[in-house]
Amino acid sequence: MDLLRIRDVEPGELGELAVLCREHAEFDRGLGEPIPPLPDDLAERLRRQxxxxxPEMWCLVAALGDELVGYAxxxxxxxxxxxxxxxxxxxxxxxxxVRGRAVGRKLFDAGAARARELGAERxxxxxxxxxxxGQRFYERLGAHGVGKLRYTVKL
Incomplete structure (x- = not known):
């Protein structure tokens, strides 16, 4: 996997990132998560964010050659x-x-390093x-789950 690069997403890749976001939502729906359809203008919304x-967020991508294969x-x-x-x-x-080839770990580690550089402690x-x-993956990183429920309401 020597062609894999972890880097910031580029503006011209937001359409491809939106495709990955849709795949992610479908994956979570398969786990029983009640996720509404993603907006048609997701790439433009991501551009603004x-x-x-x-900027409200930053996004790292895993690029295998010219193809995006993951994001954080x-x-x-x-x-x-x-x-x-x-x-x-x-x-x-x-x-x-592409799972099982340390791509998630590389995305996580790069994001944690960026967070530390920006002054985050947690x-x-x-x-x-x-x-x-996913839980096993996070526990292997040394993380621990917190017994809270996250709620959401449409405003």
Whole structure:
């Protein structure tokens, strides 16, 4: 896998990133997650979030040659209890057929390194309860699950 590169997504790749996001949503739906259809203008929404005047997130991609085979997106979240902010790993996804080849680990490690460079001391994320492979992956990284439920409501 010497052609694999972990790097920032480029503006011209947002359509391809949106395809990966759709695959990720389908994967999570298969685990019983009630995920609504993703918006048709997802690439443009990602452009505003990643490359807009006030970027809200950063996104790393795993590129195998010219093809994107995975991504991880990150953003800052304030913590009331600690009076600081932490990095949220919003999504981590590796395309089927490439899993099991350390691509997810490389995306995670690169994101954690970037977070440390930016001054973060903690990173948090979530995974579906039924994603047992994902849970094993995160536990191998030294992470531990926190027994909370995440709720969402449409506004």
């Amino acid at each position: 990643i490359f807009g005047p006030t 997106s990150y953003c800052w979240v304030p913590s009331t209890w600690r009076g600081e902010r932490y990095v949220l790993l919003d999504c981590l996804y590796v395309r089927e057929g 990173m948090q994320w979530q995974t579906p309860r039924e994603n047992h492979a």
